[in-house]
Amino acid sequence: MTFLQPSYLWGLLGLLIPIAIHFWSRKKVQIIKVGSTQFIAQTKSKQSKSIQINEWWLLVLRCFIIALLVGILAVPQITTTVPRLDVAYVFEPSLLATAEGRARFQQIPQQGRFLLTEGLPEWQEYTLVEEGNFHYWQLAKEMEQLPADSVVVFVHAFAKAVKGKRPTLVKNSTWIPVDTEAEISKPVWARVKKDSIEVVAVYSDATTLSFSKTPIAENEVRRNASQDSLEVNTEEGGAYIPIYPEKEIKVVMVVDDGFETQSTFVEAGIKAIARYTQTDITLEKRTPSAELVFPESDYIVWLSDAVLPETTAKTLRYRQDILAHRLIEPGTSPTDFIWTKELNTNVVLEEDWVGHLLDWFALDTDLVAQIQEEDIRTLSGEQLQTKVAVNTATIPNIATANVSGWLWMIFLFLMIGERIVASLRKQ
Structure with missing residues (x-):
């Protein structure tokens, strides 16, 4: 048997505690003067020895409980040899x-x-x-x-x-x-547009991962009974894919004096994202005020030195941070983000401001996750090989098993037994 934490074995010195208590708690002999001993019954020697043995058994039991607890804390393990x-x-x-x-x-x-x-x-x-x-x-x-x-x-x-x-x-x-050499090509979901339904399909092979969008007229599709899935044809036969309603996103940008230039870059980035993703994004500009609330806003861009009111919308606050590694960093909550650098033409082009803003919007999170599940791009055998350490050592052919669980059960059983014996012996 081996121990993962052998330093806990110093706790065996605690065995001195019950031994000391046993000797110090012995009752002192009390001398009583009597006139005659003829009426005093003689104590049976066997009964006296039995009393002494019981007290010693209680001492041994307490010592064993302490030793067992120390052994459990040291995490004992049984090692066995396994075939190699x-x-x-x-x-x-x-x-x-x-x-x-x-x-x-x-x-x-x-x-x-x-x-x-x-x-x-x-x-x-x-x-x-x-x-x-x-x-x-x-x-x-x-x-x-x-x-x-x-x-x-x-x-x-x-x-x-x-x-x-x-x-x-x-x-x-x-x-x-x-x-x-496998490949995947199948539709994964559909999105409702104004006058049609857009079917998104994913294609992946050893070197490629891409998706395509195909518009289909409303009268050419077949839905399920609950109207939330669309029937499509795949290589395995007919299947249903989920239908999502067209996204309508409302963005509120709060702009204080002195932030007009920054708001121009933000507005241009949002318009570019709306065109690229074909998403209906409504942008509303406001000025900070004490009565400012955001009851229906999905996103808030805060360009002000004032304190941002409490909101459940996803927020982007402007606060310069020269130590930040990215243009947009996570803030103090899952919905709070910080925009860390002043925007100019060079920053927008060289540091991909629109790409960071698109990641912040996270418009197609569900779609991206589903596409990644279908990703079967592969690596070559050379790219998969792990490094081998220069100084190799033979790994011993042994297996270990932790026995702490069984020892805890024995410990609990002994604690109950010790209390029962101590109560009967009044110790």
Whole structure:
């Protein structure tokens, strides 16, 4: 057995406490003078010894409880030796989800197969694992704990699953892309326009991710019974996609004296976004006042030194910050944002002011998230390979199991027993 926090073992010095209490709490002998002892019953020696034994058992019980608590705090773990493999094979779960997918890997030994998901569980035939959001680099670090000298990883090589810094591993790993020639082309949602319905379709393959918008006359579409979905034809057959109403956005820009130039750049950026996204954006200019309220505003641009009134709308306040890294930074709440630099022609062109403003509007957040789900752009095998540490060390073939949970149950049982014994012995 090993301990993750061995420094807590110094707490075993607490065993001196119940020992000291036991000796200090012994009743002092009281001498009583009597005239005759013929009427005093002699104490049975066996009963006296029993009393002493019971008190000693109580002392041992208390000492054991303290030692057990110290051991739990030190986080004990049981180590066992596990068999070590020459090569471990790790599969992205969707590659083994179908019989056709499993047939491609028949030549690979069944022993030593693991799934590329949290915890890297060992794969057994007919194992069903829900494939959630993950990224390859994070799971690559967990491969260090696999009982094998090297690892071969079979993945779809999705570019969206590669995030963060490329890890450096002690274990040799080889990443092999599979199914990199697939492609997706399907409609994902529709938006109601004034005289038609606009269908948004996404296309993705190993190198491309794009979407297109196709207007369809209202009398040429078929809706479901609740009128919130549109029937479309796909490669798999008929399907329904959600219908969203046309967006009508109201922006209120509060402009104080001295901010007219900045308001001009903001107004030009909003008009460009409205044309680019084909969104109906209404811009209203106001001056700050004590009675200013925003009952129906979706967005507020605050160009004033006055205090911004409380509002539930998404706000953009102008406040220069020379240490900021972006033109628009998050503020003090999820709906509060700060515009950090004075605008001029160079800033607007070189730092992409309209792009930052478009990100702040976040008009198509739902659409972007759905398009990213259909993103199947891939990386090459060379781009997926992890770094190998120069000074490699052999990872011991041991497995550890935390036994703290069982010890807590024993501790609770002993505490109850100690209270019962102490109550009976009046200790």
